[in-house]
Structure formats: C-alpha cells, structure tokens
Amino acid sequence: MDSSPPQQMPSQASSRSWSIYGRGEIIQRYEILGRIGSGAYADVYRGRRRSDGLVVALKEIHDYRSSFREIEALQALRGTPNVVDLIEYFWQDDEEDAVLVLEFLPADLCAVIREAKRGGAGIAVGEVKQWMLQILRGVEACHRSSVVHRDLKPSNLLISADGVLKLADFGQSMMLQETRLTSLDINPENETWIQQQPTIQHEGNVSWPEDPRPENQNMPGPRHVNEDDYMKDLYGMRAKNMMYDSDKDMSLQDGDASCLATCSTGDIEVDPLKGSYTYDEAQDDMVDESGALTSCVGTRCFRAPELLYGSTSYGQEVDLWSLGCIFAELLRLDPLFPGTSDVDQLSKIISVLGDLTEETWSGCLDLPDYNKISFGKVDSPIGLEACLPDRSAAEVDLVRRLLGYNPAARATAAELLRDSYFAEEPLPVPASDLKIPTKEDNNESSPGE
Known part of the structure; x- marks a missing residue:
C-alpha cells in the first residue's frame, strides 16, 4: 500500500x-x-x-x-x-x-455500555464482574507503581477482540x-x-x-x-505512603486471552466506536508559582469532589472516585453524576450523597473553594440505592465504598479485588466470553464525519 x-x-x-x-x-x-x-x-x-x-x-x-x-x-x-x-x-x-x-x-468500554443500553437487556452480572476485575487490576498496578491516571472514564478503557481490557491515555497521569x-x-x-x-x-x-x-x-x-x-x-503533588498487594496475592485471575493490538481513543475526535453520549473533555493542568497542582484534571462526570472544590493536594484517591462513577455506569448504563458545569456537578453529587460537611469529611473546610460555593441543605438525599434500582446490596456497597467524600476512606483497588462480591454466584465470566461491539454494531456516523 x-x-x-x-x-x-x-x-x-x-x-x-x-x-x-x-x-x-x-x-x-x-x-x-x-x-x-x-x-x-x-x-x-x-x-x-x-x-x-x-x-x-x-x-x-x-x-x-x-x-x-x-x-x-x-x-x-x-x-x-x-x-x-x-x-x-x-x-x-x-x-x-x-x-x-x-x-x-478495536473497542472501548464506552461502546460496551452503549450497546447494552441499546439492546435493553443491560450487562449480565457475570460480565459486569469481569469488566470490574480487569479495571481494578489495571488501576491497582498503576497505584502500586505510584502512577495516578487522573482521567479514568469508559472511553479510556480499551478492549481487545478477546475481551482483554486495558487502561489507556496517560497524558494527564502523574508519578x-x-x-x-x-x-x-x-x-x-x-x-x-x-x-x-x-x-x-x-x-x-x-x-x-x-x-x-x-x-x-x-x-x-x-x-x-x-x-x-x-x-x-x-x-507539587502530595505523595502517599500506601502499600499494595502484589499480583501473586490476588486469588482471581483472568481467563486465557491474548492481548490484541490496541489504540488509545480517549482524545480521538473521529471514532467509529464512539458512544451515544459524550463527556466533557479533560482539561490540561497548569501550575502556579508555588508549584502546586491544579484541580482542573479529569473529565467532569468522573471528577472527585475535592477537585471540584479546587484541591491542589491530592493523590491516588481521585482515581478511586472515578472508579466508583465507572462502576455505577456499568450497572445503570448512564453516568451517575452528569453535571453540565463544575457547580452543577457538585450539586448532583450532593443531591445523591448528601451534604458535604465536617461530619462527613473533617478536612473539607480546608478545600480552597469550599466557602465560595454553597448549596441549600439537603434533608433527604436521593441515595445510591435509588440511583441503582434492581441492583444487589453488594453492588451498591461496592460503589459506595469508592464514592466517599473523605478521600482517605475510599476503598483501594487492592482491597476491592479481594471483595467477596467477585467470589459469589454468578461468577465472573471468562474474558473471552465477553460481548465486544464491532464496527458493524456502531455504524452510525460520528459528529466529526
């Protein structure tokens, strides 16, 4: 050629x-x-x-x-x-x-979610568990190597034809x-x-x-x-002393699947597998004169509340919040917090989880913009159960452990890999049995074409 x-x-x-x-x-x-x-x-x-x-x-x-x-x-x-x-x-x-x-x-998790929504039957529990396990293994490996991805979202989780999921687009990552x-x-x-x-x-x-x-x-x-x-x-990033279990300590292993060739599509404009919904683009970060980190990282739907409140002192916990949003989307097939602006994003989070106060996170008063953004008191938050109808208590609990206001209280990827949820029936299906969308399944024109 x-x-x-x-x-x-x-x-x-x-x-x-x-x-x-x-x-x-x-x-x-x-x-x-x-x-x-x-x-x-x-x-x-x-x-x-x-x-x-x-x-x-x-x-x-x-x-x-x-x-x-x-x-x-x-x-x-x-x-x-x-x-x-x-x-x-x-x-x-x-x-x-x-x-x-x-x-x-050839595919990404965004396409998987869209196809499941289009089909109307959702994603089978065994498939959800396999997707979650692979995401957790990738994030655990990043955190064990002191890498913070900072832009985890379905379109940055790429998939081979054999069902192997891989984290991609590390252009905003930090060590x-x-x-x-x-x-x-x-x-x-x-x-x-x-x-x-x-x-x-x-x-x-x-x-x-x-x-x-x-x-x-x-x-x-x-x-x-x-x-x-x-x-x-x-x-400028605050380093954390965190210990992670090695791969050999994990009891659940991937099914046999070869790693096919893959491309990072997170910042691609023309994508035949593009989802029917879009996320706001991640913002490139800058530093101030003191060398502090910016809070403008990640894609809004998956951005942790401490970032939305302007924190410049954060660690791997921002990835854990993004994980909670991704898992919730796998379960409900729609973004959990689809904010149209940073303030609207915070409003949607608070409407579901309740007020962010010293009682829920004792360090919130130190957030740079906490006293600049105020909301009316939420007496009856919607709650995760209402947002995840017809899901099991174990599934709701897994999401809740990641979506805590207090970053230090969020479950780590290593902890979740040992959760009993993945050892209960129905068991995770082999990666090779996962349904992978093809170009024929995604033949609608994308906005850039």
Whole structure:
C-alpha cells in the first residue's frame, strides 16, 4: 500500500496532522494505513510494522508535557496485563511532536455500555464482574507503581477482540515519588534530548535501550527535561505512603486471552466506536508559582469532589472516585453524576450523597473553594440505592465504598479485588466470553464525519 497520505486529506486537517508522513525513521519501520482519529493534542493513525505485519496505533502527540507523562507512565507500567502496551516511541531534539507506537485495540468500554443500553437487556452480572476485575487490576498496578491516571472514564478503557481490557491515555497521569526530584538529571541549559531507538521484543517483553550517557545508565525511560513547569507540577503533588498487594496475592485471575493490538481513543475526535453520549473533555493542568497542582484534571462526570472544590493536594484517591462513577455506569448504563458545569456537578453529587460537611469529611473546610460555593441543605438525599434500582446490596456497597467524600476512606483497588462480591454466584465470566461491539454494531456516523 502507498504510505503517502490521500491527496484530499490535508485540506481537511492542519498540515501538522500529517507531519508523521515526513518522519523518515517512522516510515522506514511502519506503513501508515490512515488516520483514525484527531483531538486537540494528538492525531492517531493505524499502521503496520513492516518487519512482521503487526497492526499498531501511531499516536502523534502535539503537547510536550502530555508526551512526557504518557511515555513515563507507560514505561513504568510496561508488561502490565491491563495497561496498554507502549511498543516504542520516537522523540528527537529537533522534533516538536512525539510519536508513540501502541497496541491497536478495536473497542472501548464506552461502546460496551452503549450497546447494552441499546439492546435493553443491560450487562449480565457475570460480565459486569469481569469488566470490574480487569479495571481494578489495571488501576491497582498503576497505584502500586505510584502512577495516578487522573482521567479514568469508559472511553479510556480499551478492549481487545478477546475481551482483554486495558487502561489507556496517560497524558494527564502523574508519578507519586518524592525521591524522583533528586534522581532525575535536570539541567536548564540543555534541550530535551529524549530519543527512543528501535526496541527488541522477546516473548512479549519489551527490551528498552539504555541512555548512552554514563551518568544516566541506571535511569529508564524519558529523563533529561528542562521544562520547569512540568517539574513543579510533578513534585507539587502530595505523595502517599500506601502499600499494595502484589499480583501473586490476588486469588482471581483472568481467563486465557491474548492481548490484541490496541489504540488509545480517549482524545480521538473521529471514532467509529464512539458512544451515544459524550463527556466533557479533560482539561490540561497548569501550575502556579508555588508549584502546586491544579484541580482542573479529569473529565467532569468522573471528577472527585475535592477537585471540584479546587484541591491542589491530592493523590491516588481521585482515581478511586472515578472508579466508583465507572462502576455505577456499568450497572445503570448512564453516568451517575452528569453535571453540565463544575457547580452543577457538585450539586448532583450532593443531591445523591448528601451534604458535604465536617461530619462527613473533617478536612473539607480546608478545600480552597469550599466557602465560595454553597448549596441549600439537603434533608433527604436521593441515595445510591435509588440511583441503582434492581441492583444487589453488594453492588451498591461496592460503589459506595469508592464514592466517599473523605478521600482517605475510599476503598483501594487492592482491597476491592479481594471483595467477596467477585467470589459469589454468578461468577465472573471468562474474558473471552465477553460481548465486544464491532464496527458493524456502531455504524452510525460520528459528529466529526
């Protein structure tokens, strides 16, 4: 196949969107099969590796900070069964955009939810449990590796044809490691030098090349960055001392399923598997002069209340709140808190869970915007039971343990993996038995087409 772009396409997109075709080191290794999506910060292409015909996703990221974060997180998580695989990446001094070579996965959880809603029968309990288990394993692996995703939502949970679910889109992720400031080589006089040479893959494990400079031989992944704002953002986060069980301690294992090629579609504009509802786009975060984190991260429907109240001191608990929202959506097939603005989002949360006060969370008065946003007292909150009708007490309780106002009281992914809910009948179905939507199931035109 001719790897040059179709002649009519540049008129439909900026020249930047097609810059990947001018990257010789990429064209030599991959045949570009066409663009499959475009967003504010990235363009995604389907490609085929020339050496063996492997179909991949080529994600060209136009934002430096997002590129660094995604590469850093995916390298820290490489080999994790429920996190999308980074095969290799290309990033040189004289190139503005990084190109990540990722697995290509054909579906996402958003499509699963939409198809279940369209069919009217919902998602069977055994299937719900399998989806939840895979999500929990992915999040547990992230938190055990000190990675906070910060934008968990159904469209960022990608699925292979064999039912393997993988976390994707780590462009907003952060690392919780206090020691990294002294271990990274930060020199403001040097330009970004990150460059990934072709990798060698052996039996599913990626072998990453070492930094050729002697002083950095023991530091894997992207590491010589002069972007002060990113470093302020990175180390402004409050690190937590949390212990997580290892994979070998988990009693429930995935069914046999091979990991097919996957693509991250969270920031894709044209997506054949796009859901019938949309979420507000995640906001790129900034730092203030003190280096504090911003609260403008994540997608509103899944954003924790401490973020909505402007907190800049948070940790992995924001992912746990997002998990609760995702699980509730699996059970009810609609977003639990579909706010149209941050204030409306808080209003919907309070109407269901009740007032946020010192009694429900003793630290709420310290939230930056707590005294700036006020609501009338809710005498009779709706309650999660009313929002999850016809669901079991165990299912409602699982969601409740994640949607607590007090971040420290939220159940961790490791704790939930040991919950008796997953060992009770009906048992989780094998991943290979899950119903995966196909393009034929999602043939309606998306808004961008």
